[in-house]
Amino acid sequence: MTGSPFLRGAGCVEPVRVMLLISSLEHGGAERQAVELANRLGEDGFRVLVCALEDCNPLADQLVHREGNFRVVAKRSRYDPSVVWRVARLMRQERIQVVHAFLFDAEMVARLAARIAGVPVVIASERNMDMRVGWVQWLGKRLTRSWFDVLIANSEAGGRFNTRMYGIDPARIRVVRNGVDVERFRPLDQAECRKALGLPVGVPVVGMVAAFKRQKNYEDFLHLARRLLDRLPAVRFACVGEPLRGNLQGAADYQREIVALVDQLHLREHIDFLGRRDHMPTVYNSFDVTVLPSKREGTPNVLLESMACGVPVVATDISDNAHVVPEGRVGFVVPLGDVAMLTQRTLELLSGPARRTMMGQAARRWVATEFSTAALVQRTAAVYTETLRRKLGPEAIP
Secondary structure (H helix, E strand, O other): OOOOOEEEEOOEEEEOEEEEEEOOOOOOHHHHHHHHHHHHHHHOOOEEEEEEOOOOOHHHHHOOOHHHHEEEOOOOOOOOOHHHHHHHHHHHHHOOOEEEEEOHHHHHHHHHHHHHHOOOEEEEEEOOOOOOOOHHHHHHHHHOOOOOOEEEEOOHHHHHHHHHHHOOOHHHEEEOOOOEOOOOOOOOOHHHHHHHHOOOOOOOEEEEEOOOOHHHOHHHHHHHHHHHHHHOOOOEEEEEOOOOHHHHHHHHHHHHHHHHHHHHOOOOOOEEEOOOOOOHHHHHHOOOEEEEOOOOOOOOHHHHHHHHOOOOEEEEOOOOHHHHOOEOOOEEEEOOOOHHHHHHHHHHHHHOHHHHHHHHHHHHHHHHHHOEHHHHHHHHHHHHHHHHHHHHOHHHOO
16 A cells, blocks of 8 residues: 555545546557556555547556546647646546646646646656657756656656756656566466467577667667577567557658568568567567667666566666666676677577576566566655645645
């Protein structure tokens, strides 16, 4: 339990009313974390409303109480000022006391709508680090930087990025790393999982799970594949992910470039592109090693989910990955762009099944202890209640 998620007022005590405002509930890391928060905060006594600003929300099906705690206030155009007023109206109707926003569109709407509706606590988010920011986003966040109370970053690097880019006082930043449902993401029979995906049984399989975005660095994964095949001709590779909708961030263009590189490196017969998969525990459990060569991240869900399934990981040493993946205990981190080291570490895991099993078991214990959904919810709820007490007085929350 998070403890004391109740607000005292007008002679009564009632659950704190929280709005999680997000651009959409499409398939993505921030979106999955919002769903996890909504489901578990509700269990811990908060009254949670999830609000999306677009109509395409496939992850809404994973909300435990979708009918009661999910709304769509859709933007009618890319820059639709009316959405601010419509969200403010919903905030007033639902008597929201804390709004927690995810992703840029929702961040701007939350900051403006909360001022109109009189919401006492506004929580901002940072899910990435060192990204290229357009002038509209930079100006919007810079001008409204005083219009939220606390920023929750899912990595230390993300917090530093906000201080450097937008001038956010570090005292207003809290780091709450992502959480994973360790009951859902757990070890399963590898042979059965591979059969479900059409992957071969009895050969090494190296996997990558990522949307087709340039920051995910699929090209280094393919160069890793080419080098590994020269050492282990039987190894198989699997990629799970799809481009962002509407060629957002040039994702579809990037996918075409990656497919062309597959042919240039003569990998067509050795790699499977599996698209998006709904049952991700099956995916991770079909791998021997999960590789994530990203150029930038916050706290990658992929690493946590793979380790929760008992599958060790090899990732680039960016953001907080060196904390997420303790070196040599649960996997390895390697310098960004060092394909030779990426190959060497992956080869070490493939060549030593006993060590791989030991590291996979340690990885699951590590995630269950430090990165569970329960820990995510407890730490996030603590930020909500701390900020409410500061804004409304310690007597407001008994």
